[in-house]
Amino acid sequence: MLKINNLHISVDGSDILRGLDLEIKPGEVHAIMGPNGAGKSTLAYTLAGKDGYDVTQGDVDFEGENLFALTPEERAAKGVFLAFQYPVEIPGVTMNQFLKTALNAQRKARGEEPLDALALLKRIKAKQKELGVSDEILKRPVNVGYSGGEKKRAEVLQMAMLEPKFAVLDETDSGLDIDALKIVAQGVNNLRRADRSFLVITHYQRLLDYIVPDYVHVLADGRIVRSGGADLAQTLEAEGYANIA
Amino acid sequence: MRTLPEVNEILIHRTCGQNGGKIEDVLFTAAESRLNIVLEKEAELTLIERHCSEKEQEKVVNIGVLLKEGAKLHHYRFQEDDITAKHRTSLAVSLAENAFYEAITLTKGAVDSQCDVEADLLGEQASCVFKEIKLLSGQQKGASSFVVRHDSPDCTSSLECRSVLNDTALGIFDGITRVNKEADGTKASQLSKAVLLSDGTEMRAKPELQIYTDDVACAHGATTGQLDEEQLFYLRARGIPEADARAILIEAFLCEVVDKIVDESVKNEIKVKIGSVL
Numbered sequence: 374m375l376k377i378n379n380l381h382i383s384v385d386g387s388d389i390l391r392g393l394d395l396e397i398k399p400g401e402v403h404a405i406m407g408p409n410g411a412g413k414s415t416l417a418y419t420l421a422g423k424d425g426y427d428v429t430q431g432d433v434d435f436e437g438e439n440l441f442a443l444t445p446e447e448r449a450a451k452g453v454f455l456a457f458q459y460p461v462e463i464p465g466v467t468m469n470q471f472l473k474t475a476l477n478a479q480r481k482a483r484g485e486e487p488l489d490a491l492a493l494l495k496r497i498k499a500k501q502k503e504l505g506v507s508d509e510i511l512k513r514p515v516n517v518g519y520s521g522g523e524k525k526r527a528e529v530l531q532m533a534m535l536e537p538k539f540a541v542l543d544e545t546d547s548g549l550d551i552d553a554l555k556i557v558a559q560g561v562n563n564l565r566r567a568d569r570s571f572l573v574i575t576h577y578q579r580l581l582d583y584i585v586p587d588y589v590h591v592l593a594d595g596r597i598v599r600s601g602g603a604d605l606a607q608t609l610e611a612e613g614y615a616n617i618a
Numbered sequence: 619m620r621t622l623p624e625v626n627e628i629l630i631h632r633t634c635g636q637n638g639g640k641i642e643d644v645l646f647t648a649a650e651s652r653l654n655i656v657l658e659k660e661a662e663l664t665l666i667e668r669h670c671s672e673k674e675q676e677k678v679v680n681i682g683v684l685l686k687e688g689a690k691l692h693h694y695r696f697q698e699d700d701i702t703a704k705h706r707t708s709l710a711v712s713l714a715e716n717a718f719y720e721a722i723t724l725t726k727g728a729v730d731s732q733c734d735v736e737a738d739l740l741g742e743q744a745s746c747v748f749k750e751i752k753l754l755s756g757q758q759k760g761a762s763s764f765v766v767r768h769d770s771p772d773c774t775s776s777l778e779c780r781s782v783l784n785d786t787a788l789g790i791f792d793g794i795t796r797v798n799k800e801a802d803g804t805k806a807s808q809l810s811k812a813v814l815l816s817d818g819t820e821m822r823a824k825p826e827l828q829i830y831t832d833d834v835a836c837a838h839g840a841t842t843g844q845l846d847e848e849q850l851f852y853l854r855a856r857g858i859p860e861a862d863a864r865a866i867l868i869e870a871f872l873c874e875v876v877d878k879i880v881d882e883s884v885k886n887e888i889k890v891k892i893g894s895v896l
Contacts, residue, residue, distance in 0.1 A: 421851075421855045422854075422855070423851050423855075424847070424851070444854070444860070445851065445854040445855050446854045446855075446857050446858060446859050446860065446863075448855075449854070449855055449856055449857035450857050455855055457852065457855075460852070461848050461849050461851075461852035462849075463849050463852065463853070463867070463870060464870060464874060465869070465870025465871065465873050465874050465877075466866060466870045471853075471856070474858055474862075474866070475853075475856035475857050475858055476857075478856075478857045478858045478859060478862065479856075479857035482857065482859075514870075531856065535856065535857070
């Protein structure tokens with residue numbers, strides 16, 4: 374599904390990713406762990422297509438296409454989703470309106486008929502209950518005045534609505550207490566499917582108790598320095614990042 | 619709707635307590651127009667002032683508003699003159715005790731437009747609100763100046779101007795709020811926010827407070843910038859094309875003013891007018 378080859382990324386002239394290789398097959402959940410400053414969020418933003426992340430070497434193949442030839446919105450329509458570490462506030466646009474606009478924009482890009490208001494509403498209702506997102510939150514402007522937990526739940530709600538093929542979760546656990554973490558993790562687990570893959574970026578092993586990955590990778594100094602199964606996360610938690618690499 | 623192609627003078631008068639539900643909807647097309655509004659004690663009125671013009675017309679409008687005790691005027695102003703026209707409005711408002719005045723102006727027409735507002739808060743607890751949306755492109759220039767005088771205690775005033783400028787448009791906001799020494803308990807605010815969509819645009823904002831007493835709560839500010847890149851990326855990352863994402867953010871920026879309008883039909887009309895430009 375996704376193949377990252379020798380990826381080098383520079384931000385403001387400094388090299389952040391330095392030769393990252395990673396292959397994710399359909400249905401797999403990969404976790405990337407690593408110390409602060411290792412390049413975890415850089416990887417997330419690069420995959421989603423944010424400006425300012427310059428590809429100096431390497432490429433990313435997503436389902437047979439060069440990911441870097443696509444705009445952020447084209448990537449989204451083809452099934453790439455980023456759950457933001459810091460979801461952005463957009464005053465003046467309600468979450469409801471945002472969800473509808475995004476979903477129908479993606480459908481249009483894929484040549485599908487737009488969903489009418491009723492079908493959209495049904496879809497939102499089904500997902501919001503599962504994630505404990507209140508009607509009141511959907512009526513508020515996007516992420517404005519949401520608590521940390523509400524923002525992360527709203528990210529997972531967006532993911533559930535948009536049904537991506539490949540989702541990157543960038544530190545979705547940060548700022549969550551244990552109850553919120555369980556809800557968010559459950560929301561993600563409900564979306565696990567044989568044809569959907571996840572890249573879970575986290576600093577702590579805690580999230581991986583609830584979203585159990587198939588593979589764990591350690592990112593340090595811009596490349597993957599160690600890979601293993603789910604048990605690698607436990608090892609890291611016990612021993613820290615200092616002895617890796 | 620009244621239309622004033624030849625007749626260029628009109629008086630709207632509401633007697634004490636008159637609070638008819640009827641909206642006065644006036645279309646201004648003459649080169650020179652004069653509108654006087656007098657609301658007696660406790661009267662209330664909603665007025666829609668519309669402008670459209672011939673090509674290259676030069677238009678001068680004078681509006682006087684006199685609000686007696688407890689009178690209320692909701693004044694919605696749509697300046698949609700031809701893109702080649704020149705437009706100049708002078709608006710003078712005086713408010714007695716407990717009177718309320720609200721003006722919401724949409725400035726999107728005329729190559730050169732100027733609106734000069736003077737408001738006098740003469741009676742205690744009078745309140746005035748001026749909100750303007752400037753939506754300018756090409757070589758348009760849209761200037762507005764405000765002088766608000768607080769002459770009595772416990773009055774409230776607020777000025778808010780939101781501008782979206784494209785191409786080489788020029789927006790000017792000049793606000794002066796003067797709080798005289800009799801006017802303890804004044805609450806006053808001024809805010810200009812502008813979004814510049816291209817390099818050739820310019821916004822000149824000069825919010826100014828002149829305060830001659832101590833017991834006041836006043837705030838003023840001005841921001842000018844581009845659309846927020848983080849917001850833009852967030853929308854695009856969810857699959858919304860860049861042009862649509864920009865339009866959504868501009869509309870959201872302007873609608874913070876519009877959303878507070880009480881009259882639903884006016885609110886919707888302004889939203890449609892904004893939407894048609896984007």
